[in-house]
Amino acid sequence: MTHAVHVLSWEDDPHAAALRWALERMGVPVVHSPGLAQWRGDEVAVEIGLGHAGLSSATDAPISVWNRRPKARKPKPSLPEDQAFIAGEWRTFYDNLVEAAAQLLPSFWINTPAAAWRTENKLVQLVAAREIGLAFPETAMGNDAAAVRRLAQGGRVVFKTFRAHAWQEEGGLSTTTTILDNDHLPDAQVIEFCPGIYQRYVEKTSDIRVTVAGNRMLAVRMRRRSKEAYVDWRIHVLDEDFFAEQITLPAALEQRIQALMASLGLVFGCLDFVVDADGEYQFLEVNQAGQFLFLEDMIPDIGVMRMMASFLAAGSRDYSVVEDATLNMAEFRSTETYAALAHRLRLDEPATA
Template identity: 85%
Template sequence: MTHAVHMLAFEDDPHVIALRWALERMGVPVVHSTGLAQWRGREIGVEIGPGHARLPDMGDAPISVWNRRPQAPKPKPGLPQDEAFLAGEWRTFYENLVATAPQLLPSFWVNAPAAAWNAENKLLQLVAAREIGLTFPDTVMGNDAGAVRRLAQNGRVVFKAFRPHAWQEEGGVAATTTILDNDHLPDTRVIEFCPGIYQRYVEKTSDIRVTVAGNRLLAVRLHRRSREAYVDWRIHVLDKDFFAEQITLPAALEQRIQALMASLGLVFGCLDFVVDADGAYQFLEINQAGQFLFLEDMIPDIGVMRMMASFLAAGARDYSVVEDASLTMAEFRASEAYAAMADRLHIDEPSIV
């Protein structure tokens, strides 16, 4: 099974189910594990010595490993007095696997576990972006109320949480992206209570989503047909006013995006930009395990599913996209694989976000 693709994610991840369907139509075997410590559902033991380092009895190395959204191991049941020790041992063992997985399993990793782990660091992203010349809004991270107030002196700021979250409130969902101004900042004690990300607000005309898979990228402009741009487009994708179109980025920006990917050690990622009133692209963040199939629901001929399936099947940064026109979200939604998934997950609407 040397040409298999191995996927690491929770069992019912819709992106994994969709890409498995696409790869199997291409004749590429797919293996699934929930995480590094549950490789093919087996117990795991790393054997290492002066002349060897391996995961025994794990079969041939796959052509690629899609480190999609792996699950950390859960400690096995034990005595109450042992719970803290067991949790610590499992956590440390998992960290050991994350640091060494590409050496133990020499496949093409999308993305390598250590790089994926580091790329979740929002501050590290901005430091890397600054070094390669990407423009981004002035930012304060932390809980220093004085620094936040200085940032807000010259205009509005956007508050974001470090991790995606939404609260269900009366009348709908409340997102964590909020616009604040100098006259309406939270009380000092509120700012100091919890660290957050505060960025100078950009008077934007649209949002840009860039999906990078190896040497290829797809860029989409996201905006509403009328009025100003959304504060947070993610909670408006089902709005009637929402509009998406594929675009071509300036060559210099594409080069900087690839430089950022290389700096972070990533081969796949979903990047968010905004376009300001002067037409300049402002970088916001990169999600190394971002969602991308929703783009094909919005723009049916964009081919993001074919691109990603071709990338995983090739096991290399440089690859060609297969010409099979049936590898689409529309065909997947008409498949038995989608019907089974929709039944398990109680999906009523024919879409994946």
């Protein structure tokens, strides 16, 4: 199949389903696979020689490959004594595919598996931001209580986990973003028990989510209607007091964002910033497979679905956004496809991670 978009993600991924609907409305065929090791089927091989290299089942290179949220291959049932060996072989084979995928399949990758894997490293992100000159809160990563206490001497700190997580507690969700001060830090034994991310707390006025797709980006400011900022806006998007607006970023910041993306080898990402009391944008992180369609629940005419569908269909950093205003989440939610998906997944809240 020529001029197709190939999506790598789990079967009922809402973002993959929404973009497949949009692309097919645009007349662009879509192929969906769970991951690299299930490329168009249960069997996959890399065929390589002096004159050729590629995936055996990839007869026609897609115009673009959206490396959305792929899943590693699960081994088939086997004898108990063979399970560890077979699982290790699949894991190692998958790692091989991740490193070489962009060379084996010369399509436009969003993002290449190797860059995506590397960018999941929070420390790599901050090192790149530092080299580019993006401001970010002073940070200590790890389980050294002395380092955390030194950081806290300058004011309050924010504790975050390396991986997103929330605990269900009485009265609602408890997130992993916690504000600490020097007088109420956990005991050293608690800090040393598990590594974490500790950052100097920024007295912020708002949060900024920037969605970058190639050479285009959309930025949204989020805060309370009372103009106060949330500690963690992600768990408040359904609050009556939640307020969001599309903004234009300073040109110098846009240039640094694109420089960061290039440094990390990314063509797509969702970046989080906070704005401090002096109006400076402080970088927090980039999620290379972040959620973005929830922005249309906040700002219906923002056009993020149209932007992403156009990007996938173009297979290039430079592209024009289609003018079809019906390519939006409201229209998608009126379809039988969405109704069936929502029933299977019991969708009732926007995904924001």
